[in-house]
Amino acid sequence: MHTLRIDPADPRPIWRQIEETVRHLIASQSILPGSSVPSVRDLARELQVNPATVSKAYQRLTDAGVLTVKRGEGTFVSDAPPALGNGEREARLLREALRYASLAVTLGASQEETVETLKAAWGGLTSGDEE
Amino acid sequence: MTSPTASPAPLIQTEDVTVRYGRRTALEGVSLSVPAGSVYALLGRNGAGKSSLVRCLLGEQRPKTGRALLLGKDIWKQRASVLREVGVVPEEPDAPPAMTARQLAHFCSRLYPRWDAEGVSARLRRFGVPEDVPFGRLSKGQKGQVALALALAPSPRLLILDDPTLGLDPLARRTFFDELIGDLADRRTTVFMTTHDLTAVEGIADRIGILQDGRLLLDDELENLKRRFRRLSFPKTEAGVPAAVAALAPVAVAARGWSVEAVVSDYDEAWLPHETGSRVEISSLTLEEIFLALVGEAKGGTV
Numbered sequence: 001m002h003t004l005r006i007d008p009a010d011p012r013p014i015w016r017q018i019e020e021t022v023r024h025l026i027a028s029q030s031i032l033p034g035s036s037v038p039s040v041r042d043l044a045r046e047l048q049v050n051p052a053t054v055s056k057a058y059q060r061l062t063d064a065g066v067l068t069v070k071r072g073e074g075t076f077v078s079d080a081p082p083a084l085g086n087g088e089r090e091a092r093l094l095r096e097a098l099r100y101a102s103l104a105v106t107l108g109a110s111q112e113e114t115v116e117t118l119k120a121a122w123g124g125l126t127s128g129d130e131e
Numbered sequence: 132m133t134s135p136t137a138s139p140a141p142l143i144q145t146e147d148v149t150v151r152y153g154r155r156t157a158l159e160g161v162s163l164s165v166p167a168g169s170v171y172a173l174l175g176r177n178g179a180g181k182s183s184l185v186r187c188l189l190g191e192q193r194p195k196t197g198r199a200l201l202l203g204k205d206i207w208k209q210r211a212s213v214l215r216e217v218g219v220v221p222e223e224p225d226a227p228p229a230m231t232a233r234q235l236a237h238f239c240s241r242l243y244p245r246w247d248a249e250g251v252s253a254r255l256r257r258f259g260v261p262e263d264v265p266f267g268r269l270s271k272g273q274k275g276q277v278a279l280a281l282a283l284a285p286s287p288r289l290l291i292l293d294d295p296t297l298g299l300d301p302l303a304r305r306t307f308f309d310e311l312i313g314d315l316a317d318r319r320t321t322v323f324m325t326t327h328d329l330t331a332v333e334g335i336a337d338r339i340g341i342l343q344d345g346r347l348l349l350d351d352e353l354e355n356l357k358r359r360f361r362r363l364s365f366p367k368t369e370a371g372v373p374a375a376v377a378a379l380a381p382v383a384v385a386a387r388g389w390s391v392e393a394v395v396s397d398y399d400e401a402w403l404p405h406e407t408g409s410r411v412e413i414s415s416l417t418l419e420e421i422f423l424a425l426v427g428e429a430k431g432g433t434v
Contacts, residue, residue: 008333011361011415013354041316045309049334050170051316 006047014049018057023066026077028125033079037067140203141166142289142321143188147197150183150345157183159345160197165289165338170315170322172332174422175342181325182222184342185293188323189219202288215243218282218320222293224274228267232260232277236284243285254280258306272303279307283314290314292324296331304328308335329419339418343426353418360421361398364390364412375402376411383424394424 004025006017025031037043040058044051058075061067068078104114143165150158158180165171175181186192187199190210199206201213226235232255240246255262258276260269269277275295282290292311296304308331314320315335326332332339339356341349349356363376367389372381379402381393394416416424 006334008330008417009415011357013357014334041313044312044316047334048305048308048312048331050337051312052168052319052337053334 015053015056033077037075144200148194149196151195161347163350165323168319169338170336171338172336173325173340179342180345216288218287218290220278220282220292220295224278226266229265231263233262247284251280251284272299290320290322294325296328333418360416362414363393367391
């Protein structure tokens with residue numbers, strides 16, 4: 001999966017869909033460290049979305065160290081994984097895990113099913129499949 | 132997305148605007164504002180009052196009560212000076228039929244302090260609109276594209292588009308929005324548009340207004356709408372709508388085959404479907420589905 005699509009039926013804001021898909025593309029190595037990403041203008045036109053939306057997603061990815069802006073050259077996937085302080089990294093992982101766990105509970109999933117699904121998703125990333 | 136750095140002064144503000152034609156009320160107490168840097172889409176069925184509101188914004192119609200401020204000024208009182216900074220693409224672009232796009236551009240250029248003549252030519256080339264064909268012989272889509280090219284040439288602070296893609300084929304629509312997106316990327320122009328093209332608006336607009344029977348039914352950020360609205364589907368039973376669903380005060384309820392769908396407008400993530408005592412599926416809605424739930428099926432729907 002090398003393309004970025006947005007889904008109008010998805011309740012997540014479009015900037016978040018873009019942000020999370022870019023993270024996914026990087027995690028699954030569909031886009032490699034050091035490679036360039038489309039300009040805000042080009043991606044906005046391709047997705048037919050407001051450039052401010054793309055810009056917001058890129059800004060958050062840049063703040064998180066996932067993307068790097070090289071002045072005058074464009075925006076690139078960072079070479080090294082973002083260096084987060086140890087406490088921050090763990091807090092972040094826990095926060096996202098909590099979100100997933102709460103969702104699983106409201107869907108009535110068992111702990112076992114929830115963990116198995118996470119493993120399947122992890123496997124999907126490394127084999128390059130989209131969920 | 133309204134950026135926090137955007138100027139707080141809205142570029143459009145209507146205050147309690149009411150318009151009557153004889154005994155018929157076209158607009159009733161409409162108050163909305165369009166923040167600087169935003170893209171506002173006004174939706175509504177035919178006859179809901181969209182055109183009346185646009186006429187008020189352009190100073191062509193005097194509200195019976197209330198007023199419309201553009202760039203902070205009362206448009207009815209200061210029409211000429213305000214419209215110099217506003218680009219307009221009308222629903223039916225009109226121009227002397229014998230004049231070519233080149234002649235029109237030359238004519239318009241003298242009315243504005245700034246004019247990007249090369250930008251006009253470049254846009255017309257991208258649209259594939261010939262500059263030497265009389266306006267009267269252009270297709271509807273081409274007329275709209277000429278109107279957009281001319282509207283953008285003075286680098287307006289505010290762009291008002293009245294159903295700009297009505298009657299355009301999908302390719303012409305795409306080109307039109309490409310151009311608009313390009314302008315947004317370059318200058319963050321503030322845009323106010325009326326439209327029926329809900330799919331396109333879904334990606335571009337950040338704020339939505341819905342008019343029905345002359346009243347503003349809803350005025351909110353699109354992101355908020357997507358968060359607030361959900362469809363709850365549950366099996367059709369003798370008991371009717373489960374109490375826990377009814378407690379959410381659905382804006383529309385309709386039977387669909389074996390199930391019943393309720394659309395709620397104030398969904399809370401903490402709401403637990405199993406408390407209804409029956410299986411409830413929760414799904415999010417596209418803007419088009421939200422629109423239909425509010426103005427379409429709510430009225431004629433049956434359960």
